[in-house]
Amino acid sequence: MTTKKVEVQQAVMAADLSYAQKIKDRLREKGILMVNLIGSPGSGKTTLLEKTLGKDGLRAAVIEGDVATDRDAKRIEATGVPSIQINTDGGCHLEANWVDSTIDKLPLDELDIIFVENVGNLVCPAEFDIGEDHKVAISSVPEGPDKPLKYPLLFTEASAVVLTKTDLLPYVPFDLDLYWGDVGKLNPKAKRLDMSCVKGEGLEEWSRILRGWLEEKRNG
């Protein structure tokens, strides 16, 4: 028995990336856009979906990632769009291999867009490519304006940043300039959106962004 040192120099996430690539290839062939919604628990991901689904003419489906329970999935089901729930059994994010084994259960020939509602968490979901076209960072006014700098990976990876619950701005100390200033430094190319699902603010712009992405994907 001998001990020896072995130089490896090997990236660890290779397996995950191959699943992500498989999903990308499949969705490109079908012309379907995939949008990965990432934000804290309670930031308003499910509510945003409820306000989006079935209202903008896009044929959508939802993959729901949750640690436990099917509460969010039930809310999505009530909108009438096809949805599939992935329970992570305590896992803090979705991974490409789970999404891969789920995706063919959706009616792919009848879809324009698949939303993935990731597990409520600002850290891990940003690490994992699940084959999506765009990550969307969702954070809400009551969480405070310091989230971009505290969780920079999510905000640098996101194609769009949505600030939800802006109807609470009169009641909660929140520095909008600080928040959007930090987002602008981390990721000047991200689309920025103030949103209140209660007041309906930002929903039309959100719809325009989604349509723009879909068009880009189908023409590109």
Place this chain on the structure above:
Amino acid sequence: MSLVSAILESLEKMVDENGWSSVKSVTLRVGAMRQVIPDVMKFAFDVSVKGTPMEGAELAIISVPIKFSCRGCGAHWGEEELGYLCPFCGGTNVDMDQGMELELESLEVQER
């Protein structure tokens, strides 16, 4: 935790392929943008390797600092100015050159 699972998966595959009897130490390069807390990762590793050929292996983590560069003006900067906006020319054509690494650098293994 799932980063640790991914690492263990890679290690197990290597142990299988090379027929090593055990792994004594693992050196990992982790980018600072990976949001890994070394002590937490070491703890997760120690707990997860029980009953595998990696049991008892020492995990060393080399932290790789974040570095950006601007394609516009050629400037380089690090984590004091986080982000894809060049602090020198204000340009947005910026690359993250390092900071997202998650790589097995080297191992010490016991051969059969």
